[in-house]
Amino acid sequence: MTTPLPALPAIEARDLRVTRGEKAIVRGVTVAAQKGEVLGVLGPSGAGKSTLFRAMVGEIPAASGEVRLFGEDVSGAPLWARARQGVAYLPQTPSVLWDLSVRDNLRAYHRVVHGGPWLSSLFRRGPLPGEDEAIKELSERVALDDRMDLRAGELSGGERRRLELARALTRPPKVLVCDEPFAGVDPQQASRLGDMLRALADQHGVAVLLADHHVAEALRVCTRAILLLDGQVAIEAEPGAFEEHPLVVGRYLGNWGRTFPPPLP
Numbered sequence: 001m002t003t004p005l006p007a008l009p010a011i012e013a014r015d016l017r018v019t020r021g022e023k024a025i026v027r028g029v030t031v032a033a034q035k036g037e038v039l040g041v042l043g044p045s046g047a048g049k050s051t052l053f054r055a056m057v058g059e060i061p062a063a064s065g066e067v068r069l070f071g072e073d074v075s076g077a078p079l080w081a082r083a084r085q086g087v088a089y090l091p092q093t094p095s096v097l098w099d100l101s102v103r104d105n106l107r108a109y110h111r112v113v114h115g116g117p118w119l120s121s122l123f124r125r126g127p128l129p130g131e132d133e134a135i136k137e138l139s140e141r142v143a144l145d146d147r148m149d150l151r152a153g154e155l156s157g158g159e160r161r162r163l164e165l166a167r168a169l170t171r172p173p174k175v176l177v178c179d180e181p182f183a184g185v186d187p188q189q190a191s192r193l194g195d196m197l198r199a200l201a202d203q204h205g206v207a208v209l210l211a212d213h214h215v216a217e218a219l220r221v222c223t224r225a226i227l228l229l230d231g232q233v234a235i236e237a238e239p240g241a242f243e244e245h246p247l248v249v250g251r252y253l254g255n256w257g258r259t260f261p262p263p264l265p
């Protein structure tokens with residue numbers, strides 16, 4: 001009997017190096033996420049998490065190394081080509097269309113993805129066939145269906161992040177790269193967002209890469225985590241072991257909270 005070959009990772013970086021100006025920011029990172037897995041990419045500010053993500057999605061070029069999608073080398077492919085191959089990206093910086101309503105934000109992205117080759121579809125009055133239903137379904141998936149007529153600029157931080165997530169789901173992704181989805185979001189909303197990411201992996205087989213400083217929430221939803229230090233992978237661990245690892249304590253989380261202050265009476 002032959003043993004089945006292990007599945008190819010949905011996305012992987014092989015010995016990836018990224019330089020900005022004269023400086024090497026990502027220094028030989030090898031990392032992979034399988035279908036249905038949430039991989040936490042954690043580490044202190046300046047470790048290179050966003051730079052790694054930006055190179056993996058094709059926003060910036062890598063100096064050397066490879067990015068592969070299901071085994072295919074896409075290192076030379078631009079962002080839009082990787083997006084068409086199923087890579088969705090939630091950038092660190094806010095990216096909603098502030099003055100449009102939630103509905104019109106979703107409609108704009110839906111038309112960009114599904115509106116066909118004619119630019120005129122972007123300016124068409126009235127919905128395209130199936131558009132209203134698709135937008136409704138997307139808004140329900142991120143629990144924004146009761147906010148459809150609100151201007152995106154009036155959303156809370158958590159709601160805005162969910163709108164950005166909905167946009168990333170307009171073309172059903174195979175890989176979702178999420179840069180600090182919980183930043184500026186209260187714990188309850190972060191937990192709701194975390195559940196959505198987990199569900200995307202569990203129910204839809206999406207491979208999720210997740211960077212965030214809300215370590216507890218990130219570890220709650222991830223299946224594996226790496227610690228990035230100075231542009232290199234320092235450790236890789238199960239979520240349960242990650243927080244206790246001496247390098248994580250010493251170089252990232254610190255031990256202030258473990259010894260001081262004394263417990264409240």
Ligand SMILES: Nc1ncnc2c1ncn2[C@@H]1O[C@H](COP(=O)(O)OP(=O)(O)OP(=O)(O)O)[C@@H](O)[C@H]1O
Nearest residue numbers: 020021023025043044045046047048049050051052
């Ligand atoms: N365009 C650029 N030009 C020069 N240096 C850059 C550029 N972009 C990022 N850097 C530097 O690269 C390093 C890593 O930045 P990066 O944003 O990838 O870190 P990070 O781990 O995502 O940090 P944070 O957790 O604070 O978001 C930083 O020292 C940053 O100043």
